[in-house]
Amino acid sequence: MRSAEFMQLLAAIRELNHHQRKQLVSFLDQQADETKVLELIESCFDTKSACPHCASAKLYRNGVVNGLQRYYCQHCHKTFNALTGTPLARLREKTKWLDYLVAMAQSLTVRQSAADTGVHRNTSFRWRHRFLAWISQDRPATLHGITEADETYLLESDKGQRKLSRKARKRGGHATKRGISDEQVCVLVARDRSGQTLDFVTGNGPLTEPQLTAALKPALDAVALLVSDANSTYTAFCQSEGISHEIVNLSQGQRVNGAYHVQNVNAYHSRFKQWLARFHGVATHYLPNYLGWRRAFEQHRQLSPEMLLNAALGNFQYLTVT
Numbered sequence: 001m002r003s004a005e006f007m008q009l010l011a012a013i014r015e016l017n018h019h020q021r022k023q024l025v026s027f028l029d030q031q032a033d034e035t036k037v038l039e040l041i042e043s044c045f046d047t048k049s050a051c052p053h054c055a056s057a058k059l060y061r062n063g064v065v066n067g068l069q070r071y072y073c074q075h076c077h078k079t080f081n082a083l084t085g086t087p088l089a090r091l092r093e094k095t096k097w098l099d100y101l102v103a104m105a106q107s108l109t110v111r112q113s114a115a116d117t118g119v120h121r122n123t124s125f126r127w128r129h130r131f132l133a134w135i136s137q138d139r140p141a142t143l144h145g146i147t148e149a150d151e152t153y154l155l156e157s158d159k160g161q162r163k164l165s166r167k168a169r170k171r172g173g174h175a176t177k178r179g180i181s182d183e184q185v186c187v188l189v190a191r192d193r194s195g196q197t198l199d200f201v202t203g204n205g206p207l208t209e210p211q212l213t214a215a216l217k218p219a220l221d222a223v224a225l226l227v228s229d230a231n232s233t234y235t236a237f238c239q240s241e242g243i244s245h246e247i248v249n250l251s252q253g254q255r256v257n258g259a260y261h262v263q264n265v266n267a268y269h270s271r272f273k274q275w276l277a278r279f280h281g282v283a284t285h286y287l288p289n290y291l292g293w294r295r296a297f298e299q300h301r302q303l304s305p306e307m308l309l310n311a312a313l314g315n316f317q318y319l320t321v322t
């Protein structure tokens, strides 16, 4: 805009009434948020700079569409932008993303986030899981040295699913069967002494040896020493894989076996469950998203909207640097 036109614009602003002024301020706020979001999105892409279709780095810039740089891939001849191939592709209302991520950094419920951000509840739900879809991939490849493992159980929930395979349970309901049954979902957590943590939703009912093997075998390094309770599944796994193993017999009141215990992993379970309670029961299907979200909080007490946006786009360096 030429400076004369700009002066006219400023003069026109003086004529605005109170309501119009408020509208203008909120419009400028939104513009600022959108600019910030677009910059963050572009900077996430800059670190990768590869075609999402064929991974070629032979790209050239090909115009700007909806505020985002469009690229053309010389190898596969497709065009794309920084969001193509990510869970955020084609998600609308970017002006509200940062506010929404602020709500997520505060662990607000779907309903509260919707109210705070001014989006519909269904949108809030969809956004939440789009923003969380990749966060669970931010996990250590291996755990080192002394590693505690233990499982915890959550009541299975079909929350939000239209077709229930059984009679609906009231919110915060209880299992109808005693003990660990297929009504419960097993969450296995393994944590080494440096605090690196892996979590696994292994399925319904008690943890089995094949499930334990599938989860932990690739994750334990050669000198790992596994510490668990007296559950024979762990013993069987360690014996067949030749992994050093120490047992803490919790059911017999033993809390510590020399230097070995599972208190770090049990504390992790209880922090997770306490945090999860605010959401009033989450659908089992989305449990990995919540585990990933929780892990991000564990790594970074002060999660920022920027970190969450980066994680949503698979750029985890913000989360791993502590």
Ligand SMILES: [Zn+2]
Pocket (backbone or CB within 6 Å): 051, 052, 053, 054, 055, 056, 073, 074, 075, 076, 077, 078
């Ligand atoms: Zn390509």
